Amino acid sequence: xxxESLNKEIIACRKCPRLVAWREEVARKKRKAYQDWEYxxxxxxxxxxxxxxxxxxxxxxxxxxxxxxxxQFTGDASxxxxxPALYRAGFASQPDSFSRMDGLTLRxxxxxxxxxxxxxxxxxxxxxLDNCQPYLEREIELIKPKVIVSLGRVAFERVLKIFPRPQTxxxxxxxxxxxxxxxxxxxxxxxxxxxxxxxxxxxxxQQNTQTGKLTVKMFDQIWKKAKxxxxx
Numbered sequence: 001x002x003x004e005s006l007n008k009e010i011i012a013c014r015k016c017p018r019l020v021a022w023r024e025e026v027a028r029k030k031r032k033a034y035q036d037w038e039y040x041x042x043x044x045x046x047x048x049x050x051x052x053x054x055x056x057x058x059x060x061x062x063x064x065x066x067x068x069x070x071x072q073f074t075g076d077a078s079x080x081x082x083x084p085a086l087y088r089a090g091f092a093s094q095p096d097s098f099s100r101m102d103g104l105t106l107r108x109x110x111x112x113x114x115x116x117x118x119x120x121x122x123x124x125x126x127x128x129l130d131n132c133q134p135y136l137e138r139e140i141e142l143i144k145p146k147v148i149v150s151l152g153r154v155a156f157e158r159v160l161k162i163f164p165r166p167q168t169x170x171x172x173x174x175x176x177x178x179x180x181x182x183x184x185x186x187x188x189x190x191x192x193x194x195x196x197x198x199x200x201x202x203x204x205x206q207q208n209t210q211t212g213k214l215t216v217k218m219f220d221q222i223w224k225k226a227k228x229x230x231x232x
Contacts, residue, residue: 001138003139006139010044011043013043013117013131015131019118026039026063027040034064040069043116044117048109052106054149055143057112058114058152060116061115061118065077065079077209078205082097082219085216089226091223092106115128136159146195147197147198147229156200187222199226199229202214
């Protein structure tokens with residue numbers, strides 16, 4: 001299987017009746033500001049460098065963001081915070097991302113999500129995430145990233161379902177007495193029982209960025225650390 005064939009499979013997926021109904025209803029009714037848009041209204045595939053050493057995993061498409069544009073983190077507030085940071089770090093060719101045809105490319109990075117369809121209230125169920133899990137597993141198999149950046153707790157938990165428990169926490173050995181230390185927190189990083197690093201970041205949602213839970217400086221540090229781990 002190639003990434004291209006996998007993405008075709010993802011786009012055609014109709015495993016979750018609730019999500020199919022919601023994403024298509026949103027695409028029909030549209031938001032007033034986007035009445036002239038032809039909404040994507042389907043599962044959103046990953047995108048980026050197929051030979052990337054860094055894989056970024058988010059939560060799920062936004063109803064009027066990726067569900068409208070058809071590209072991860074494109075067309076909403078989260079993307080408006082993410083892509084300028086990636087541009088500053090040298091991973092994105094431009095700081096803006098507003099459509100699939102805007103010319104943006106990623107260097108050494110591939111962006112995907114835990115869930116591929118826009119969920120009501122931005123909350124996919126555990127069963128819906130389980131239905132998407134094989135897609136994430138196959139992306140990791142095909143891309144073979146060295147660093148996986150989880151944007152948010154859900155992405156962190158989904159990645160850990162794929163790999164054995166890590167051997168270290170922040171470069172220190174993980175013993176039976178320190179298993180409780182293997183938790184999601186911004187800036188935490190783990191060496192998995194493979195050749196992969198797992199790096200955690202708060203999700204660049206409007207809720208996090210507007211409240212100051214995630215600042216520009218904090219986010220820039222994540223991508224600086226990702227570069228360090230890639231070269232470790």
